[in-house]
Amino acid sequence: MKFGDAGSSWSKLFTAGDDSVKIVPTRELVAGDFRFDWGTGHTARNRSERFENDLIALSSGALALVDDDDFTVLDLGSRDAKLVAFAGRRPVKLDWSVGCASATGATLEMLGKFYDIDWEAIEVEDKWTPVTCGTYAIERIMDQVSAGESATRAIGRFVHGLARNCFDFTGKPDKLYLSGGFTLNRPFVEVLRRYTEVVLMGRTVPLSGLWSLAREENPEIGEIPKALLNW
Amino acid sequence: MLLNRKTLSEIIVSNSRVIGFWGAPPGRDLEEASRRFDGATFFDLDVFYDAKKSGAVPDAFCHIIRNCVDNAIALGDRLHCVVAATGPEKCDAGRFAARLVEEITGVEVVVTVNEGRKDPGAPLLCESRGSLKKRIIRTMEAIIEPLTSDEQRRAMADRCEPTHGFWGTPPHPIEVLDLFPETTHVFGWTRCVEQGRPADLDLETTVPDGLPIVFFSQGFCAKSMLAKQLAHKHRGMHVDVHDTLSAATMAKIEAFIRLSGVKT
Structure with missing residues (x-):
């Protein structure tokens, strides 16, 4: 049984029985003939026998992996931010900032490549760049760099602004479960922890959600495999 | 009273005229309009019929009110009159739209307020x-x-x-x-x-x-x-x-x- 979470930039693929998740650029997925039994993410829609929307996959995964009654999960990846807040394990807030893509992972990846950034060298400062719109923020970074600021510091402020936005977007919870590619971005996680307790869940929560949904229909597939519990 | 279920375009190209309405006007006002216009059919202006944008309503505005105004303007002389809900059962925008439609189209707009029945009916x-x-x-x-x-x-x-x-x-x-x-x-x-x-x-x-x-x-x-x-x-x-x-x-x-x- 094949599971796929096909995001805008990266696709996470898992086949039952495998001991790891395969992560490939989505452009390879688009060029190839990948098919899934269960899929999520807009690129998977026409490649899946069973398709679940991103919020359902994320929510199902979060409910399967987190025991708390009340909790908030933010999935921050390449293009967009998805949020689910539960109270009594019922969703009370669902949000998906699919419209404005500028301030998320793809932008940071591009900035990193453009300025040849070593992410481990990014230092998080108290100052931040307001990220009301990612395009303006990029302009601000370019202005700062051309004025003599180091790209590392300018991008650090951008990351700080992004973390503040995420904290506001999630409703400023005391504890935040973070899913998606940004769990791997050390400066982002570090600065987000200035605002709230952060639990890192890795990039496979939606895949865990798909597994849980598949198990509801066929309990014989068993518990969520260890390969998906990489957090 | 009868509802007209044709599309906006069908009414525009036909020779028939309709009574437009929006919101939930009182039954007595609707019946009065029906009597005055010999049993003409009613057309719900709240509904989206893909009417040409009149530009009378700002883009950043309630789409239902925009439907009411744009539909009424598109129908123009195909309207006998408009029976408009303008009280607290609709919204301030209903009241403003009534004024706007009357000014732009010259069509009679019957301004109504629905106080509602004394005892609520069953929610069937x-x-x-x-x-x-x-x-x-x-x-x-x-x-x-x-x-x-x-x-x-x-x-x-x-x-x-x-x-x-x-x-x-x-x-x-x-x-x-x-x-x-x-x-x-x-x-x-x-x-x-x-x-x-x-x-x-x-x-x-x-x-x-x-x-x-x-x-x-x-x-x-x-x-x-x-x-x-x-x-x-x-x-x-x-x-x-x-x-x-x-x-x-x-x-x-x-x-x-x-x-x-x-x-x-």
């Missing part, structure tokens, strides 16, 4: 099982063509326990309603209309505890403040939609319904 369609979209459309049609005895009997026989709730006005786009299961009960203004009390704020804000409810508000509608607060109070989900139903909004509603439904 709001609590019966079946397509939510069809039930809400029929509820609005019933302003002109009340339910027949057969329909009332069927609705009572089909009454169901709710798994979900929809609160709000008929939405634009109406396809929002296709996302809900057949066991969805209707609350808010739409229910007030079925119960004959469209201005009853207490009835409008009454919802059962524990039922997962989507509180819908049309973008730029003042009811959004009710929707937001009620969603917070009853742990439901507030959804605000303007012109189009985005993939994100659709996913939110689908996820809420899927993850919070009462299993029957």
Whole structure:
């Protein structure tokens, strides 16, 4: 049984029985003939026998992996931010900032490549760049760099602004479960922890959600495999 | 009284004239208009018919009010008159739109206020099982063509326990309603209309505890403040939609319904 979470930039693929998740650029997925039994993410829609929307996959995964009654999960990846807040394990807030893509992972990846950034060298400062719109923020970074600021510091402020936005977007919870590619971005996680307790869940929560949904229909597939519990 | 179910374009190219209306005007005003114009049919101006944008209403404005104004302007002399709801059962924008349409088209606009019936009627369609979209459309049609005895009997026989709730006005786009299961009960203004009390704020804000409810508000509608607060109070989900139903909004509603439904 094949599971796929096909995001805008990266696709996470898992086949039952495998001991790891395969992560490939989505452009390879688009060029190839990948098919899934269960899929999520807009690129998977026409490649899946069973398709679940991103919020359902994320929510199902979060409910399967987190025991708390009340909790908030933010999935921050390449293009967009998805949020689910539960109270009594019922969703009370669902949000998906699919419209404005500028301030998320793809932008940071591009900035990193453009300025040849070593992410481990990014230092998080108290100052931040307001990220009301990612395009303006990029302009601000370019202005700062051309004025003599180091790209590392300018991008650090951008990351700080992004973390503040995420904290506001999630409703400023005391504890935040973070899913998606940004769990791997050390400066982002570090600065987000200035605002709230952060639990890192890795990039496979939606895949865990798909597994849980598949198990509801066929309990014989068993518990969520260890390969998906990489957090 | 009869409802005209033709499209806007069909009416424009025909030789017939209609009585336009919006909101839920009092029955006596609708009947009076029907008498004055020899039983002419009624045309619901709230509905989206893809009328040419008149530009009379700003883009950042309630889409339902824009429908009312653009439809009326597009119909022009195909209208005998417009029976406009302008009281608390509609909104301030209903009152302003009445003035605007009269000025732009020169068509007579009958300004009405619906105080509502003394005792609320039964919420038949709001609590019966079946397509939510069809039930809400029929509820609005019933302003002109009340339910027949057969329909009332069927609705009572089909009454169901709710798994979900929809609160709000008929939405634009109406396809929002296709996302809900057949066991969805209707609350808010739409229910007030079925119960004959469209201005009853207490009835409008009454919802059962524990039922997962989507509180819908049309973008730029003042009811959004009710929707937001009620969603917070009853742990439901507030959804605000303007012109189009985005993939994100659709996913939110689908996820809420899927993850919070009462299993029957």
